Amino acid sequence: MGIGFFFDTVLINPLTNLFVLLTAVTGSTGAAVILLTIIIRIVTLPLTLKQMHSTRMMAVLAPRMQDIQKRFKDPRRRQEETMRLYKDAGINPLGCFSSMLLQFPILFALYRTFTLTVGEAPEALIRLNERIYPWGLLQSAVPLPGEFLWLHLGRPDPIILPVLVAATTFILQKMTMMPAMDERQRAQNSMMNMLMPLIFGWITISLPSGLGLYYVLSNVIGMVLQYAYVGGGAFNWKGLIGLSQDPVLPRALEVRQRQMDSVEEYTRGQEPVGTAALEETGSGNGANAGRRRRRYANGRRRGRR
Template sequence: MPIGFLWQTFLETPLINFMVLLTVVSFGSYGLAILLFTFITRVITFPLTMRTMRSTRAMSELQPQLQEIQKKYSDPRRRSEETMKLYRESGVNPIGCLGSQLLQFPLFIAMYQVIRTTLGGTPEGVLYLESRIYDFDMLGGTQFLHDSVPLSTNFLFLDLSSTGYSPTSITFMLLVFASMWLQQRISTSRTKPASDQQQQMNQMMQWMMPVMFAWFVVVVPAGLGLYWTATTIIGIVLHWIFLGPGDFTWGSIVPQQLRARLVPAAATASASTNKSGALLDGADATTEQESSDGANSGDQRRRRRRSRRTGAQQPGSQSRSSRRRRRQRR
């Protein structure tokens, strides 16, 4: 059987009908249907995502040993053998973190076809859509799927069927770029590159993938931009919850040159705050630039902040309301 037929029959057409169904349950809003679809696919692929994240975490935990191997063995073959041995002994699959991404690609391609078809951007498209909708007869002979198309292409102030340099497409182009850049930045923040080559590769991926997908969004219907933005943001949230931000700090988003200009000002500001008796210790005065140098320093800072908020707080620094609460409990 030709692969195109299988793809259409078992993936594309069911997804088209599912999207139409979701639009019906989303009160006719195609934008909400895309968001709902994104959420559902994220729930379905959650076990795979978790596996990927466990693998990522395990990889980051092996970083010190990996770096040691890098230093210890100059022969690339030996180095590779030792690295594989380490992976084997630790039960880590180095390509385990690719599983979720591999599934994302066919989904993205299928979603491209589905959104292009269901939105019916051109009159020919709507005619074609009709032939792809299942004939579900409800009670009273109502074919609710057929009756609900053509779908409205408007979502908030956006036209999800638009392509090219329309305001909607540009909006999603920026959103996709920003969210993907952030995702790449956060996902590479847990592991220190083993070599300069890997660092260069990471940096290239950091920019190349967002640029590539942002360009896709301009040439395809804007609805796909909504899907990709939503799925990327969910990915960021999941990463943040289950793996933490690594050495990522919001300050590190600011370009280095700009940061260098801002840092003296920030340092002066923190010094004056210390004089006025605020809670800042030496660690708080650490600049964002410094913190981004060490692996997991973002995590460390988070832990420090958390401990400060809980038991590690100095008696003298307790607020009046918390002292009052303690007295009441006694």
């Protein structure tokens, strides 16, 4: 049993059958893509929230990271202190990538789903027959109509969809990004804000429209989640188009400040970063680390009595 069989059985076939089912129920492949996107976002919501939290906390811990960078010259010690900081703050640095890593198999599976169900190659229909579960509703729904609005969901859209993918990726990034702390960081932010949407848009040119539509909808849902995560508030349109250095979601600043205050409040009575680590090294730090582990979320410290 290879990884291909596992991938087919666990991801591609269920997604393909779900897509066919949704099309059979709604009568529209476009509506099926919308529902499929919502379902996938709901299923992956815990990971998405974890990623948002981790990303925000990384920003909060950035000053303390700089402090560690200055204080410790030995790379090994620097890494130990960094990991200790993460541990104390209760975050996993890989949590920032968890949602993204999950996106890849989903995107790959969706690519296969769209090429199989509404793909332009007639050969796809033969492959689809092998994957459809033996349920009357699914069997009778094939072949699926590929048209939705101006799109054929199995064929690439060379203009509008890539623009939408790039635009929504850009907006989502701007909503996620916090203000830069210095000029260098601002320049890097600016470069990435442009580069990533352009690359994503360019790649969309050669992919089935169904996948592009999924990505656009997924980005829109991501925007809603991001907005809800910071607790709503005003929307800085000038920041979105680069006329202002303030964040697109001003309330994100308040949230970050609260989180930073919490971290500061907690560490005020503690030893400077690194000292504790020095003292704890080789002294059975498991129990101490357990006592020190704290959670900071939404500006509140949890787990300390």
